[in-house]
Amino acid sequence: MTIQRTYAIIGGTSGMGFGVARRLVDRGDRVLIGGRDQGRLQHAAGVLGERATTRVVDVTDRATLSSFFSKAPPLSGLFTPAASYQTGSFRDASPEIAASPFHSKFWGQYWTVHAALPYLAPTSGIVLVSGAASVRPLGSASYTACNAAIEGLARGLATELAPIRVNCLSPGTIDSELWRMRPSNIREAAFSTWEDLTLSGRVALLDEIVDAALFLLDNANMNGTTLYCDGGYALR
Numbered sequence: 025m026t027i028q029r030t031y032a033i034i035g036g037t038s039g040m041g042f043g044v045a046r047r048l049v050d051r052g053d054r055v056l057i058g059g060r061d062q063g064r065l066q067h068a069a070g071v072l073g074e075r076a077t078t079r080v081v082d083v084t085d086r087a088t089l090s091s092f093f094s095k096a097p098p099l100s101g102l103f104t105p106a107a108s109y110q111t112g113s114f115r116d117a118s119p120e121i122a123a124s125p126f127h128s129k130f131w132g133q134y135w136t137v138h139a140a141l142p143y144l145a146p147t148s149g150i151v152l153v154s155g156a157a158s159v160r161p162l163g164s165a166s167y168t169a170c171n172a173a174i175e176g177l178a179r180g181l182a183t184e185l186a187p188i189r190v191n192c193l194s195p196g197t198i199d200s201e202l203w204r205m206r207p208s209n210i211r212e213a214a215f216s217t218w219e220d221l222t223l224s225g226r227v228a229l230l231d232e233i234v235d236a237a238l239f240l241l242d243n244a245n246m247n248g249t250t251l252y253c254d255g256g257y258a259l260r
């Protein structure tokens with residue numbers, strides 16, 4: 025008998041979240057995916073097929089996180105790439121912009137894990153998402169601090185939630201929907217800067233980031249650590 029596992033992915037309609045969902049259903053698992061936009065959820069469900077269930081959720085709203093996980097089956101894993109924020113320089117950012125990475129990306133993931141906890145199997149794995157700015161700042165101190173805080177959160181949660189495993193994935197710039205939806209001049213300038221800043225000399229492929237996320241979800245000996253899938257950005 026094949027055991028069918030269920031994984032929750034918050035931010036599963038696009039980018040790395042959708043990529044991980046697609047790999048999981050392709051290998052026979054079920055996914056419960058969330059995002060704010062019903063239309064994007066329906067589109068994702070159409071592509072992923074019957075092994076996917078979708079629910080609307082906004083990680084900045086704890087009530088929607090409770091309803092998202094309500095009556096969920098036992099979960100084998102949780103992946104939390106959902107975030108929407110603005111960044112700005114220390115001197116120029118308004119209080120709202122300075123706080124926005126923490127509001128959405130840090131507290132979003134913190135309260136997502138809190139809401140998911142009753143449904144997570146003891147053998148499950150959680151993968152949080154930070155970003156390469158955590159170790160090498162690029163112009164927004166609050167965004168840098170937010171990503172470093174998420175990596176600390178993974179270590180703290182790993183010690184408090186054991187035997188549930190908690191790790192963090194820290195990507196660099198990815199050739200993905202997030203960038204393709206931005207104006208081409210902004211995307212090309214960002215990609216070109218990134219190419220100069222990394223040892224690999226190129227932006228990441230989405231599949232490479234999905235591989236890294238699945239490795240952290242699956243490998244039972246990975247715990248309390250951050251995986252930097254950033255082409256050597258931190259070393260150049």
Ligand SMILES: NC(=O)c1ccc[n+]([C@@H]2O[C@H](COP(=O)([O-])OP(=O)(O)OC[C@H]3O[C@@H](n4cnc5c(N)ncnc54)[C@H](OP(=O)(O)O)[C@@H]3O)[C@@H](O)[C@H]2O)c1
Nearest residue numbers: 035037038039040059060061082083106107155197198202
């Ligand atoms: N792409 C990169 O180059 C890059 C580099 C470094 C770090 N990262 C980090 O990786 C993470 C994901 O990146 P990605 O490229 O996969 O992004 P993406 O393609 O924009 O996908 C984000 C997903 O999260 C959902 N989402 C956004 N805000 C949400 C909210 N408040 N509540 C619930 N769902 C929300 C989106 O759907 P809705 O909009 O419909 O809600 C979408 O499904 C982010 O934390 C980002 O900071 C990305």
